[in-house]
Amino acid sequence: MSSLRAHRLSFSYTDASPILTDVDLCLTPGWYGIVGPNGAGKTTLLRLFAGDLAPDAGSLRLEPRGASIAVCPQAVERADAAIRALAEAEDGIARRLRGELLLDPAELGRWATLSPGERKRWQIGAALAAEPDLLLLDEPTNHIDADARALLAGALGGFRGIGACVSHDRELLDALTIGTIRVDRAAAQLYPGGYSAARELWEAEAREREEAHQRLRAEERQLRRRLGEERREQASADAERSIGKRAKGPRDHDARGMLANFRVSSAEARLSRSVGVTRRKLEKVSAEAGTFDFEKAVGRSVFVGYERSPAPWLFVLDAPEVRAGGGDGPVLLRDVRLSVGREDRIRIAGPNGGGKTTLVKALLAGARVPAAKVLYV
Numbered sequence: 223m224s225s226l227r228a229h230r231l232s233f234s235y236t237d238a239s240p241i242l243t244d245v246d247l248c249l250t251p252g253w254y255g256i257v258g259p260n261g262a263g264k265t266t267l268l269r270l271f272a273g274d275l276a277p278d279a280g281s282l283r284l285e286p287r288g289a290s291i292a293v294c295p296q297a298v299e300r301a302d303a304a305i306r307a308l309a310e311a312e313d314g315i316a317r318r319l320r321g322e323l324l325l326d327p328a329e330l331g332r333w334a335t336l337s338p339g340e341r342k343r344w345q346i347g348a349a350l351a352a353e354p355d356l357l358l359l360d361e362p363t364n365h366i367d368a369d370a371r372a373l374l375a376g377a378l379g380g381f382r383g384i385g386a387c388v389s390h391d392r393e394l395l396d397a398l399t400i401g402t403i404r405v406d407r408a409a410a411q412l413y414p415g416g417y418s419a420a421r422e423l424w425e426a427e428a429r430e431r432e433e434a435h436q437r438l439r440a441e442e443r444q445l446r447r448r449l450g451e452e453r454r455e456q457a458s459a460d461a462e463r464s465i466g467k468r469a470k471g472p473r474d475h476d477a478r479g480m481l482a483n484f485r486v487s488s489a490e491a492r493l494s495r496s497v498g499v500t501r502r503k504l505e506k507v508s509a510e511a512g513t514f515d516f517e518k519a520v521g522r523s524v525f526v527g528y529e530r531s532p533a534p535w536l537f538v539l540d541a542p543e544v545r546a547g548g549g550d551g552p553v554l555l556r557d558v559r560l561s562v563g564r565e566d567r568i569r570i571a572g573p574n575g576g577g578k579t580t581l582v583k584a585l586l587a588g589a590r591v592p593a594a595k596v597l598y599v
């Protein structure tokens with residue numbers, strides 16, 4: 223049985239941020255969807271599978287040795303040798319595929335006038351006719367209608383090798399795939415099932431992470447209160463001890479006084495230890511809470527859910543100057559005093575380089591709402 227295995231695979235373009243980091247995957251025969259936000263690295267992963275790119279680290283192995291690969295990129299510019307072979311062949315596979323995909327060999331004579339959807343059917347038909355061990359598709363249903371999509375889904379469903387398909391077509395992915403590779407934030411994780419089933423799983427994971435984050439924040443608030451109480455108690459004990467020392471005469475060294483002093487010293491030591499323990503716990507919890515990576519839903523309809531903020535002011539900026547680059551660049555704005563209320567709708571206009579984006583970033587730095595409640599596009 224053929225397989226495609228990635229072990230700790232990492233890749234980046236030149237000195238840019240990593241596209242993929244420590245990816246572990248194991249694909250066996252069947253179709254797998256590759257999904258994720260635009261620019262996340264879906265096509266990069268496909269090109270790594272194809273061997274067009276070499277990983278910076280880790281390994282990628284297709285078995286058995288010598289297994290064949292067919293790749294169908296988005297654009298189909300010309301009728302290559304594989305397409306011409308499909309048009310001319312008279313074997314059973316070629317005849318079946320031409321029938322399933324409604325391909326007429328005479329169409330090759332007017333290739334320049336064929337629509338992108340017609341060309342795509344020829345491209346995928348030729349790839350299927352080659353019976354590769356690994357078939358890679360990049361957005362196969364772009365620019366095709368519903369009827370052509372149904373033809374493609376039917377033909378692809380008969381493929382018996384390993385198939386990987388980058389697509390935003392959720393209907394196709396749900397109908398075709400047995401697994402879904404989600405590429406996001408330099409990670410690629412394999413989920414069982416088509417797109418809809420896989421999405422339920424990763425959204426449940428996101429909810430669990432959010433709940434864990436909220437628990438950490440609640441613990442952080444509790445520890446801050448406890449630390450404040452302990453410090454006030456410690457300060458009160460220090461003050462009482464200081465007053466006692468000033469009030470005691472030079473000859474007050476009786477046993478009861480010494481015992482009282484010992485008790486006070488012991489209490490102060492316990493308080494000091496307690497403050498130290500609480501402070502260390504707080505530092506640990508704050509660090510854990512600070513590593514939480516908020517995940518915002520993207521790629522859906524253009525709609526932003528609204529929940530009225532309890533705070534009247536969302537952003538407040540009072541700065542003598544605002545510099546480009548977060549403080550190291552030239553001064554772009556001076557004497558900025560700006561407050562954004564929860565009901566405000568504001569347009570920021572100005573020439574290129576005038577400081578519009580810099581102003582937005584300065585406002586974000588002074589946000590009075592949780593980061594999870596801010597959508598910055």
